[in-house]
Amino acid sequence: EPEVTQTPSHQVTQMGQEVILRCVPISNHLYFYWYRQILGQKVEFLVSFYNNEISEKSEIFDDQFSVERPDGSNFTLKIRSTKLEDSAMYFCASRGTGGMEAFFGQGTRLTVV
Amino acid sequence: AQSVTQPDIHITVSEGASLELRCNYSYGATPYLFWYVQSPGQGLQLLLKYFSGDTLVQGIKGFEAEFKRSQSSFNLRKPSVHWSDAAEYFCAVRAANRDDKIIFGKGTRLHILP
Numbered sequence: 001e002p003e004v005t006q007t008p009s010h011q012v013t014q015m016g017q018e019v020i021l022r023c024v025p026i027s028n029h030l031y032f033y034w035y036r037q038i039l040g041q042k043v044e045f046l047v048s049f050y051n052n053e054i055s056e057k058s059e060i061f062d063d064q065f066s067v068e069r070p071d072g073s074n075f076t077l078k079i080r081s082t083k084l085e086d087s088a089m090y091f092c093a094s095r096g097t098g099g100m101e102a103f104f105g106q107g108t109r110l111t112v113v
Numbered sequence: 114a115q116s117v118t119q120p121d122i123h124i125t126v127s128e129g130a131s132l133e134l135r136c137n138y139s140y141g142a143t144p145y146l147f148w149y150v151q152s153p154g155q156g157l158q159l160l161l162k163y164f165s166g167d168t169l170v171q172g173i174k175g176f177e178a179e180f181k182r183s184q185s186s187f188n189l190r191k192p193s194v195h196w197s198d199a200a201e202y203f204c205a206v207r208a209a210n211r212d213d214k215i216i217f218g219k220g221t222r223l224h225i226l227p
Contacts (some may be wrong), residue, residue, distance in 0.1 A: 033214060043157070043203060043217040056214060091157065093215075100145050100164050102207075102215055106156035 002026040006092050006105035013082055013112055021077045021108045025094030032075045033093040033102060034067065036060065043091065049075065082112045115140040117206050117218035125224040128196050134189040134221050136204030146187040147205040147215065148178055157203070163187060164209070174198070199225045 005024040013019045025032055034046040047057040049067055066078045075094070079086055089109050093102040116139045126132050138144055148160040161172025168180040178189045187204060204218040 035217075042219040043205075045214050045216065048214050100207075100209075101147065101159070101162055104149075104157045104159075109154075 002103075004092055004094055004103050004105035006090075006108050008108060009106065010109045011111070013110070015084055015112055016081050019079050019082055019110065021079075021090050021092075021110065023075045023077070023092030023094075023105055024073055025075055025092070026096070026103055027073075029094035029096045029099070029103075031095040031097075031099075031102070032067075032069070033095075034077045035091040035093065035104075037089045037091065037107075038085075039088070046077070046090075079110075082110075084112050086110060087112045115144070115206055115208060115216050117204050117216055119202075119204055119218035119221050121221045122219070123222045123224065125226060126194055127226045129193050132189075132191045132194045132198070132223070134202050134204075134223070136187045136189065136218060137185050138187065138204075138206045139185065140206060140208065143209040145207040145209050146178075146180060147207070148172065148176070148187075148189050149203045149205060149217075150174075151201045151203065151220075153200075160189070160202075194223075194225055196225045196227065199223055 007022045032049040035043050037043045045058050047061045048055045064080045068076050089107045091107045092105045095102040118137045146163040149157040160176050163170050163180045171177050176191050201220045201222050203220045205215045207215045
C-alpha cells in the first residue's frame with residue numbers, strides 16, 4: 001500500500017541552526033501539507049502546497065519557514081533558524097486530486113537544544 | 114471558519130466497558146469527518162472516516178462513529194475497550210468539495226483501568 005515517508009524520524013539540532021525535514025508523498029498526489037504537534041498538544045496546520053506554490057499557510061508559518069518540492073518526488077520543510085519552541089513532531093501529508101482524505105507520514109520529531 | 118471541539122481532555126474507562134468520545138464541528142458546508150488515534154510518540158493512524166451515505170461508519174479496531182448533522186457531531190464509540198486502546202484520539206474535519214486542509218480537534222486522551 002502506498003504511504004507517505006518522512007525522514008529522519010528524529011532530528012536534534014542546535015538553536016539557530018537551519019533544519020530541513022523531508023517527505024516523500026504518495027506518487028501521483030498533488031496536494032501536500034505540513035502539520036506540527038508540540039508535545040502533548042493538538043495537531044496544527046502549517047501550510048498547504050499545490051501546483052508548486054503555497055495555497056494556504058497558518059500564522060505559525062512565518063518567514064522562518066519555507067517549503068519546496070525540489071525534484072518532483074520530495075516535499076521539504078525548511079526552518080531557517082531554529083528556536084527552542086520549534087521542538088515538535090512534524091507531520092507531512094499528501095492527497096490526490098479529488099481525493100477525500102489526506103495520508104499522513106509517521107512524523108519527524110525535531111528537538112532543538 | 115471551521116473548527117472541531119472535543120470537550121473531553123481525558124477519559125478513563127475500565128477494560129471491557131463501552132466508550133464514547135465526543136466530537137462537535139462547526140462548518141457551514143458539508144464536511145468530511147475523520148477520527149485518528151495516536152499512541153505516545155507515534156504517528157497518526159486513521160480509525161475511520163465519513164464522506165457521505167450511511168451516517169454510521171465502521172472503522173478499524175472495532176471502532177464506529179455516527180454522523181449527526183442536526184447536532185453537528187461525529188462521536189466515536191466502541192462497545193468494549195481493550196487495554197491497548199489507551200491512546201490519544203483526534204477528531205478532524207475537512208471541507209467537502211474544496212481543496213482544503215484538515216483541521217484537528219485538541220484530542221481526548223483515553224486511559225484504561227485494568
